[in-house]
Amino acid sequence: MKDVTIKLDNVWKIYKMGEVEVPALKGINLEVKQGEFLAVMGPSGSGKSTAMNMIGVLDIPTRGKISLKGQDISKLSESDLAQIRGKTIGFIFQQFNLISTLSALENVTLPMIFQNMPKDERVERALKLLEMVGLRERIDHKPGEMSGGQQQRVAIARSLINDPEVILADEPTGNLDSESGHKVIDFLQDLHKKEKKTIVMVTHDEDIAKFAGRTEYLHDGQIVRGRKRF
Amino acid sequence: MKLDLLKYSVSNLWSRKMRSFLTILSILIGITSIYALISFGQGINKYMEDFAQEMGSDKVFLMPGGGLSNAPGTSNIMFSEDDLDFISKSRGISETTAMMIDFGKVEFKDFREKYPYVMGLSTESGEKRLIEEMFGGIGVMEGRGLKKGDVLKAAVGYSYTIPNRMFKKAMSVGDKIEINDVKVEVIGFYEEIGNPGDDSNIYLSQEGFKEIFDTEEFEYIYMRVAPGEDPSDIAERVKERFRKRRGQKEGEEDFTIQTFEDVMATFTNMIMILNGVLVMIALISLVVAAVNIMNTMYTSVLERTKEIGIMKAIGSRNRQILNVFLVESGILGLVGGGLGILLGYSIAKMGQAAARAAGLTFLKPHFPLWLTIGSLLFAFLIGALSGTLPAIRASKQKPVDALRYE
Numbered sequence: 001m002k003d004v005t006i007k008l009d010n011v012w013k014i015y016k017m018g019e020v021e022v023p024a025l026k027g028i029n030l031e032v033k034q035g036e037f038l039a040v041m042g043p044s045g046s047g048k049s050t051a052m053n054m055i056g057v058l059d060i061p062t063r064g065k066i067s068l069k070g071q072d073i074s075k076l077s078e079s080d081l082a083q084i085r086g087k088t089i090g091f092i093f094q095q096f097n098l099i100s101t102l103s104a105l106e107n108v109t110l111p112m113i114f115q116n117m118p119k120d121e122r123v124e125r126a127l128k129l130l131e132m133v134g135l136r137e138r139i140d141h142k143p144g145e146m147s148g149g150q151q152q153r154v155a156i157a158r159s160l161i162n163d164p165e166v167i168l169a170d171e172p173t174g175n176l177d178s179e180s181g182h183k184v185i186d187f188l189q190d191l192h193k194k195e196k197k198t199i200v201m202v203t204h205d206e207d208i209a210k211f212a213g214r215t216e217y218l219h220d221g222q223i224v225r226g227r228k229r230f
Numbered sequence: 231m232k233l234d235l236l237k238y239s240v241s242n243l244w245s246r247k248m249r250s251f252l253t254i255l256s257i258l259i260g261i262t263s264i265y266a267l268i269s270f271g272q273g274i275n276k277y278m279e280d281f282a283q284e285m286g287s288d289k290v291f292l293m294p295g296g297g298l299s300n301a302p303g304t305s306n307i308m309f310s311e312d313d314l315d316f317i318s319k320s321r322g323i324s325e326t327t328a329m330m331i332d333f334g335k336v337e338f339k340d341f342r343e344k345y346p347y348v349m350g351l352s353t354e355s356g357e358k359r360l361i362e363e364m365f366g367g368i369g370v371m372e373g374r375g376l377k378k379g380d381v382l383k384a385a386v387g388y389s390y391t392i393p394n395r396m397f398k399k400a401m402s403v404g405d406k407i408e409i410n411d412v413k414v415e416v417i418g419f420y421e422e423i424g425n426p427g428d429d430s431n432i433y434l435s436q437e438g439f440k441e442i443f444d445t446e447e448f449e450y451i452y453m454r455v456a457p458g459e460d461p462s463d464i465a466e467r468v469k470e471r472f473r474k475r476r477g478q479k480e481g482e483e484d485f486t487i488q489t490f491e492d493v494m495a496t497f498t499n500m501i502m503i504l505n506g507v508l509v510m511i512a513l514i515s516l517v518v519a520a521v522n523i524m525n526t527m528y529t530s531v532l533e534r535t536k537e538i539g540i541m542k543a544i545g546s547r548n549r550q551i552l553n554v555f556l557v558e559s560g561i562l563g564l565v566g567g568g569l570g571i572l573l574g575y576s577i578a579k580m581g582q583a584a585a586r587a588a589g590l591t592f593l594k595p596h597f598p599l600w601l602t603i604g605s606l607l608f609a610f611l612i613g614a615l616s617g618t619l620p621a622i623r624a625s626k627q628k629p630v631d632a633l634r635y636e
Contacts, residue, residue: 053630056543058542058543058629058630058633059628059629059630078542078548078628078629079547079548079549082542082545082546082547082548082629083545083547085542085543085544085545086544086545086546087545091543091544093633097536097539097540097543097633098540099537099540099541100537101241101242101245102238102241106238110541110544111544111545113234113235114541114544114545114546114547114550115545119234158544162545
């Protein structure tokens, strides 16, 4: 049996809107095993973004426990969480989220800078990854000078720079045309099959979700097992 | 890693060139004025120190009324030959001399007449030296000084050698001038003292002064304290004796006795207070600059909220975000400070040239190393401190909220 990489144990997330408490997650239990490709589906407002933030340790739960490789991270400080994110998790966002003032190469090396890696190593690795995503010729281009598909490929290269165990992709094809979208999915499948990365992908697109090995459905802040309710 | 963040900070500032430029401009103005003003303050201080060195500290002055607050030549209290004699016999005094002083109408050729100070000096060599020391150790630069037997002869100040300063043409040795309609021969010129007042003085022998101004009274008496004596003690003692001689009560004297050091301190204090007030005004502009930097940084934090979220998502710690913003505001301060120093230096140098043209040679800026380093450090600190609150705000952003920001 494979090790569990991420485990959400009765996780609640409650937002306060003035006096009113709005629960976004209502006691979610979820396990992501090492090397697994999991898709999380759900309509908008179902809590999948909140779940994604929990899995990516971008946020801490109101109640419940989140563990990453057996370590409880629900009570860690923001700086420790940042360190864990930088080392273990690679993010791919729907909006690409590249830094507009930096070149492709600089964007890809940035997570390594935060991990205090030496420059030579950073550049060497970044060039290799940009080569892999087919952007070796565009390393000096800024995000504004690239197409959406190219930006998302830079973001994929960036997500891999610290060789994380988990790749978190939040609607990675949501802002792309179908050709670019397929390219991105191809990369994710390659990472899963060849590099044995654990991949968690949030999407509302069934055609995309079918590439994953397992799909979980979220509805109204809860996981609905076995069947689709939307 | 530090260098990379620095590069990142610089590229951020560069990508918002206009705003960075305007922010730098605001701190530049403050540092320019402070640097220029303090350099002049330092210059005047240095001039006073040099002057004091030349003058020596063994001198005591007797002046009418409240002392330096009275303009020379306007007093109706005067001292007599007997007063001078009385003082020179005081214990602890090694030399004395007295000076007559009044405004004179001076005419030269057909040029418009001038009204400078005319002084009557003793021609005894020791007494003459004492007076020359009083003026900061000046000597005669052309022709000769006054000597025994000179009556209608004048040694004149440096300004008379410069065309268009006192008269349209410069004077030369042997020229004839008229003082209060009496013809006097110019026999020599004194070196530059550095302020237009003293440099336009005309010096006569006391015999000559008596002939032209028809007075035998002195306005100032100068004393040299005997070696080993403390000038303050001597000044106090002379003051007491002189008060009794004039039958006056303590605190109601119609004269002032001050040591040279007191006089220097009075002058220096006056100038330092003036300089201090100007520097305070300049400091206000730096406060404005600090607010401006803070505003710029807050705007920047707000604009880059999403960027902060991204950086946090990809592993940046709070401290690293804090550093990025602190370095940015520090750079704004540092660049503003550096340019301010360059501009302040140029302005001070231009000020010096302007003062020189006006005969105010003593207005000469002085740029000690601490002033330059201090100004730079100060500018950096203002930048970094004003950036602190915005930087803390940036670093404390929650990654989820920041990522959601549009």
